[in-house]
Amino acid sequence: xxxxxxxxxxxxxxxxxxxxxxxxxLLHAAPGDVVDAMLAEGGGGxxxxxxxxxxxxxxxxxxxxxxxxxxGQVFRGDLGYSFYYDQSVTxxxxxxxxxxxxxxxxxxxxxVVIGTLFGVYAALKPKGIFSNFVTVLSLFGYATxxxxxxxxxxxxxxxxxxxxxxxxxxxxxxxxxxxxRILDIIHHLVLPTFTLAILYLASYSRISRASMLDVLGSxxxxxxxxxxxxxxxxxxxxxLKNAAMPVVTLAGLQLAQVFSGAILVETVFSLPGxxxxxxxxxxxxxxxxxxxxxxxxxSTTIIAxxxxxxxxxxxxxxxxSIT
Amino acid sequence: xxIMRKITKLMSTLFLGITVAVAFTPVAHxxxxxxxxSVVYLSSKIPSLNPLHSAYxxxxxxxxxxxxxxxxxxxxxxxxxxxxxxxxxxxxxTYTFHLAKNATFHDGTPVTSADLAFSFDxxxxxxxxGKQMFGPIEGYEFPDANTLVVKLSKAHGPLLLAATTPxxxxxxxxxxxxxxxxxxxxxxxxxxxxxxxxxIGDRKTDEYITIVKNENHFVEGLPYLDSIIxxxxxxxxxKRIGLRKNQFQLARTDSVMRFSDIKEFSKIEHLALAxxxxxxxxxxxxxxxNRKEPLNNxxxxxxxxxxxxxxxxxNVLHGGYTIPSRSPFPATNVFFNDKxxxxxxxxxxxxxxxxxxxxxxxxxxxxxxxxxxxxxxxxMPDFNTMPAEYVAASLKKIGIKVKLEPLQGFxxxxxxxxxxxxxxxxxxPGDKTDPAIGISRLYVCENIKKQxxxxxxxxxxxxxxxxxxxxxxxxxxxxxxSLYAEVQDILLEEMPMLWMFDTPSLFFRHKDLFFPAYGTAxxxxxxxxxxxxx
Numbered sequence: 001x002x003x004x005x006x007x008x009x010x011x012x013x014x015x016x017x018x019x020x021x022x023x024x025x026l027l028h029a030a031p032g033d034v035v036d037a038m039l040a041e042g043g044g045g046x047x048x049x050x051x052x053x054x055x056x057x058x059x060x061x062x063x064x065x066x067x068x069x070x071x072g073q074v075f076r077g078d079l080g081y082s083f084y085y086d087q088s089v090t091x092x093x094x095x096x097x098x099x100x101x102x103x104x105x106x107x108x109x110x111x112v113v114i115g116t117l118f119g120v121y122a123a124l125k126p127k128g129i130f131s132n133f134v135t136v137l138s139l140f141g142y143a144t145x146x147x148x149x150x151x152x153x154x155x156x157x158x159x160x161x162x163x164x165x166x167x168x169x170x171x172x173x174x175x176x177x178x179x180x181r182i183l184d185i186i187h188h189l190v191l192p193t194f195t196l197a198i199l200y201l202a203s204y205s206r207i208s209r210a211s212m213l214d215v216l217g218s219x220x221x222x223x224x225x226x227x228x229x230x231x232x233x234x235x236x237x238x239x240l241k242n243a244a245m246p247v248v249t250l251a252g253l254q255l256a257q258v259f260s261g262a263i264l265v266e267t268v269f270s271l272p273g274x275x276x277x278x279x280x281x282x283x284x285x286x287x288x289x290x291x292x293x294x295x296x297x298x299s300t301t302i303i304a305x306x307x308x309x310x311x312x313x314x315x316x317x318x319x320x321s322i323t
Numbered sequence: 324x325x326i327m328r329k330i331t332k333l334m335s336t337l338f339l340g341i342t343v344a345v346a347f348t349p350v351a352h353x354x355x356x357x358x359x360x361s362v363v364y365l366s367s368k369i370p371s372l373n374p375l376h377s378a379y380x381x382x383x384x385x386x387x388x389x390x391x392x393x394x395x396x397x398x399x400x401x402x403x404x405x406x407x408x409x410x411x412x413x414x415x416x417t418y419t420f421h422l423a424k425n426a427t428f429h430d431g432t433p434v435t436s437a438d439l440a441f442s443f444d445x446x447x448x449x450x451x452x453g454k455q456m457f458g459p460i461e462g463y464e465f466p467d468a469n470t471l472v473v474k475l476s477k478a479h480g481p482l483l484l485a486a487t488t489p490x491x492x493x494x495x496x497x498x499x500x501x502x503x504x505x506x507x508x509x510x511x512x513x514x515x516x517x518x519x520x521x522x523i524g525d526r527k528t529d530e531y532i533t534i535v536k537n538e539n540h541f542v543e544g545l546p547y548l549d550s551i552i553x554x555x556x557x558x559x560x561x562k563r564i565g566l567r568k569n570q571f572q573l574a575r576t577d578s579v580m581r582f583s584d585i586k587e588f589s590k591i592e593h594l595a596l597a598x599x600x601x602x603x604x605x606x607x608x609x610x611x612x613n614r615k616e617p618l619n620n621x622x623x624x625x626x627x628x629x630x631x632x633x634x635x636x637x638n639v640l641h642g643g644y645t646i647p648s649r650s651p652f653p654a655t656n657v658f659f660n661d662k663x664x665x666x667x668x669x670x671x672x673x674x675x676x677x678x679x680x681x682x683x684x685x686x687x688x689x690x691x692x693x694x695x696x697x698x699x700x701x702x703m704p705d706f707n708t709m710p711a712e713y714v715a716a717s718l719k720k721i722g723i724k725v726k727l728e729p730l731q732g733f734x735x736x737x738x739x740x741x742x743x744x745x746x747x748x749x750x751x752p753g754d755k756t757d758p759a760i761g762i763s764r765l766y767v768c769e770n771i772k773k774q775x776x777x778x779x780x781x782x783x784x785x786x787x788x789x790x791x792x793x794x795x796x797x798x799x800x801x802x803x804x805s806l807y808a809e810v811q812d813i814l815l816e817e818m819p820m821l822w823m824f825d826t827p828s829l830f831f832r833h834k835d836l837f838f839p840a841y842g843t844a845x846x847x848x849x850x851x852x853x854x855x856x857x
Contacts, residue, residue: 032734036741036775040733042377043605043753044764044776045451052448056505085528086371086512095528151560159564166568167561168530172363172552270556272529280368283732 005306012302019298020071020291027287028063034083035059037284057083070291079295080288084281089292092277097259097296099169100266100273102189104258107196112251114197115204120240122205123212134205141202150195150268157191164191167270192269196262203250211243241315248315252308256301259293354837356851359549362836365562365574366553369532372523373512374493375449382490384553386845387534388429389493389517390541392420392439392486395842399602399657401483405434405494405518405541415478415798422469426541428496429516434541436463436471441497443473449506455760456485456492478796480803481757484657488603488843491756494518520546520848529555546848559584569593572833573850582641582705588831595834599827603843604653605753607645607706609695609714609821612746614781617682617691624818626676628666631717635668637824640709644829648822651814652762655827656754658807663815665822673721682722690722697749698736699729710823711749737775751826752776756843758807759795766819767791782819 035053039045054060058069073080079089122131158166165171169188175181215221216239224234263275274293281289313319366380374385393409396402403409406420426434440463447453447460459479464472475482486492496518499511514523520540524533532553536546554571556562562580565571566588576585576596588594609627611618618624633647649665652658682690697711708729715725725747730736739745755761764770768783787810794806832838835853839846 030734031730031738032732034734036737037732037734038377039451040737040775041379042451043751043755043761045377045774046454047772047774047777049449049451049453050774053507056507081508083507084370086373086376086507086509087528092528151558154558154560154564158561159567162568166564166570167556167558168554170527170530172531172533172554268558268560270558270561272527272555276557277529280370283734285732285734 008302008306008309012299012306015302016295016298017071020074020295021067023291023294024067024070024287025063027285027290028066030285032285033059034285034287037286038084041284053083070288074295079292082281082286082289084284084286085289089288092289093274093292093296096272096274096277099271100262100275101258102185103192103196103265103271103273104262106189107193107200107262108251108254108258110193110197111200111204112247115201116208116240116244116247118201118205119208119210120212120235120243122209123216124235126209126213131209134209138202138206141198142206144199146195146199147264147268149198150192150265153191153195154268164188169271192262192265192271195268196265200254204247207246207250208243211246212239215239215243245312245316248308248311252304252311255307256304257297258304259297259300354853356547356837357853357855358547358851360547360852360856361550361552362548362572362833362850363552363554363570365565365571366532366555367557368529368555369553370528371512372515372532373507373509374489374495374515374517375446375451375506377451380553383845383847384532384534385493385515385517386489386519386843387521387546387551387847388515388519388523389489389495390426390434390519391489391492391494392422393483394487394846395602397839397841399600399841401487405439409483411483411798415480415796416475418473418475418482420471420473422471423541424469426518427539428499428518429522429537430496430499431539432496432498433468434494434496434518435468436465437468438497439471439494440465440473441501442492442494445495445500445506446492450491452485452491452755452760455755455764456481456757478798479759480795480797481759484757485755485760487756488845489517489519490843490845521551524550531555540848542848547851548847551847551850563588566594566831567591569833572836573838574831576644576829576831582644585644585829585831586642593834594831597830597832597838597840599655599829599844600840601828601842601844602655602657603754603756604655604825604827605751606648606653606825607710607823608648608750608752609710609823610745610748610750610780611818611820612743612748612780613783613819614743615746617680618693618746620680621817622676622680623682624821625666626673626680626721627718627723628818628821629669629673629676630721630723631714631821631823632668633665633823636710636713640713641705641824645824645826648825650811651766651822652758652807652811653754653825655825656758656762657756658758658804660808660811662808663811665815666818670720677721677723684722688722689724692724692726693718693746694726694728695747695749696728696730696736696739696745698733699731702732706751706826707749714747740775740779741773743773743779743781748779750776750779750820759791763791763795766814780819782817784813784817787813787817 035050039050081088082092085092118134122134125131154166157164165188169185171184175184221239224238259274263279266273266275278293369380369384370378371381374389390405392406393401394404405422405426407423408421410419422434428434443457443460447457459475459477460473461476462474496516499516520537521534522537524535526532533550535550556565589596611624613619637645637647650660650663677690684690695711697707700708711727715727718725730739740748752765753761765778766782767788770778771781790806790810794803797803828844830838837851837853839849
């Protein structure tokens with residue numbers, strides 16, 4: 001078991017290195033660099049200054065030399081320096097990560113819990129009104145573009161019914177008390193979290209409904225009922241445990257996206273998360289930041305996969321090895 | 324009329340050479356400014372607080388943190404700021420600045436002539452227009468701690484105008500910035516220390532920046548406001564909601580909203596649109612690649628100028644918030660030639676010019692095809708996608724087929740522009756206050772470089788070069804004016820690019836807020852509430 005995890009981590013490092021190398025060359029194939037973008041943004045500039053900046057940013061060296069230097073830095077735990085933001089990429093990521101994680105993880109938990117429950121109840125009466133409601137809701141959530149949903153939610157709950165703030169992660173000035181500040185942040189996160197959760201929820205309710213229907217028809221459920229177990233016990237203890245496997249798979253996949261999977265929601269609600277940072281950096285060709293975000297995303301994917309495997313093993317003891 | 328007024332104004336400060344030392348005092352306004360209060364400015368992202376950063380919004384913050392030697396007053400005259408007086412020698416090669424004795428940086432150290440010299444050097448080396456602004460600086464003399472003598476290798480007209488904004492010449496403390504080797508990689512950018520009217524307060528990158536009144540500001544009585552908050556909001560819906568709910572009392576129009584929105588926001592009762600009355604300008608131009616056939620033919624370039632109805636573009640599509648350009652210089656420029664009217668809309672004339680140039684219509688009604696590069700949506704579509712599509716539709720009528728090539732972001736466009744790989748290009752060069760900084764660079768032969776915003780059109784004319792060079796080396800404002808008037812005549816005739824429309828900076832302000840829309844519209848220390856705010 002321990003060995004297996006070490007093996008996975010080693011494989012993960014190889015994967016991340018491959019991801020960095022691939023991304024590095026892809027980025028350098030894109031037109032323009034950060035000096036171009038900065039000069040263009042500032043309305044032009046002197047070609048000599050551009051050359052001097054390129055030299056001081058190390059952009060005048062050959063791509064493979066830059067790559068080797070960058071890899072060396074990353075293995076020493078330094079993700080480089082952003083010349084657009086005038087700060088180190090690690091600081092930049094650490095500054096943006098809390099917002100994104102708060103948003104994506106709470107949306108994910110909300111979606112998994114509510115979505116699975118919806119799916120389970122829908123499966124109990126597959127032809128009932130609730131089941132149809134869940135089907136419609138899922139289709140709606142699945143088919144709606146998230147930025148549109150976000151805009152509508154903004155208009156309804158921030159303008160017409162001004163219950164929630166329209167932008168940002170905190171009020172200005174901030175409440176004085178620490179408790180007040182936490183409540184303020186939660187207040188700001190309600191709309192974006194629900195927007196993202198509605199999007200996620202669709203898949204969970206669909207999958208758990210289908211999987212539950214499947215399980216409910218199997219022999220061991222009939223046996224459990226025949227033993228005279230209560231319906232609640234049958235459903236939640238016997239059926240759900242097996243029906244939840246696809247949900248875990250899906251949650252694992254989405255856990256891998258917590259790092260950068262909420263660009264649109266973060267943009268619509270003006271949250272200072274990793275998503276807008278990535279988008280802006282792509283526009284400005286700020287390569288160290290883009291590579292840093294991709295590095296974070298790749299690491300999260302690998303960690304999420306390991307966690308998912310561990311949960312599998314806990315839920316289904318038949319799965320012996322995690323490799 | 325306007326230009327004469329501007330000349331006399333500038334003459335009083337420049338041409339006379341010696342300025343009487345007067346302490347800068349806040350001018351008397353019709354209403355009494357309220358001391359105190361706060362303003363929330365609807366901002367886009369402020370990535371850094373490096374005073375030489377390229378992002379426009381960064382300059383809006385650092386212009387309050389840093390002070391410049393001089394600045395523009397409400398009559399667009401050069402007024403004392405950090406320098407309470409200055410002299411220019413008769414040969415234009417020596418500038419002497421006398422700094423205000425009570426001026427200190429935010430850490431309490433006095434602002435000295437050494438700091439000013441240091442700032443000239445840093446700007447010269449690291450500012451995007453350092454060379455154009457202060458290139459001829461040869462050396463300094465330091466008669467005392469408050470006096471700096473700047474020695475030039477040749478007379479240099481733009482120097483004083485370039486020193487009118489902290490965006491171009493922030494006076495930086497040598498004792499803080501001086502130690503690190505690399506200016507662009509300084510820790511000091513995290514907490515900049517200047518001598519301006521505000522100090523950096525609470526802030527979160529990507530969310531907001533608060534600046535707070537500098538209680539020890541060297542200008543008596545300023546700033547009026549206690550604080551300004553720059554709130555970064557990315558989404559259009561959120562911006563609308565915030566403006567409606569009075570969550571922002573100030574917003575710049577062009578970077579944050581479309582012209583169609585301005586009309587809608589103008590209906591909001593507590594908002595007013597502040598018209599721009601300043602001196603810095605820019606224009607959206609349709610740049611021609613003058614090297615390539617058929618655009619190397621003057622008649623073709625003129626035909627295109629006649630074929631685009633720029634008045635419709637500005638007055639209908641932009642709702643009157645832009646102004647059809649009349650000259651190669653924006654109408655707000657100090658040296659704008661007021662006699663010029665630009666090209667009228669005349670399709671017949673355009674057609675006959677093309678016939679005359681030898682490009683007859685072929686069987687399909689088309690004469691030739693040109694490509695047109697511009698920055699794709701969502702970047703400021705009113706200034707890029709919309710004019711590009713309008714040009715394509717207009718030129719189709721005179722038999723020119725236009726292939727639209729939207730490019731991703733500044734970087735995508737800059738690469739094509741730098742490679743001279745275009746027939747036509749939508750470009751937005753600013754004049755950077757002085758023609759010798761922001762305008763001549765687009766036309767002189769020596770600036771034909773593989774770099775965006777240089778003379779990428781490849782236009783080259785010895786006479787134009789000579790006039791620009793003479794005007795730059797002239798400190799007599801009247802002589803400069805007549806030289807620039809002449810060059811505007813020549814360029815308008817030669818049409819190396821089509822100057823489509825001027826883009827004045829417009830700001831939405833709360834109706835009770837006084838907003839200084841003069842100069843470069845960045846003297847926010849004199850912004851004030853007309854009535855007490857709750």
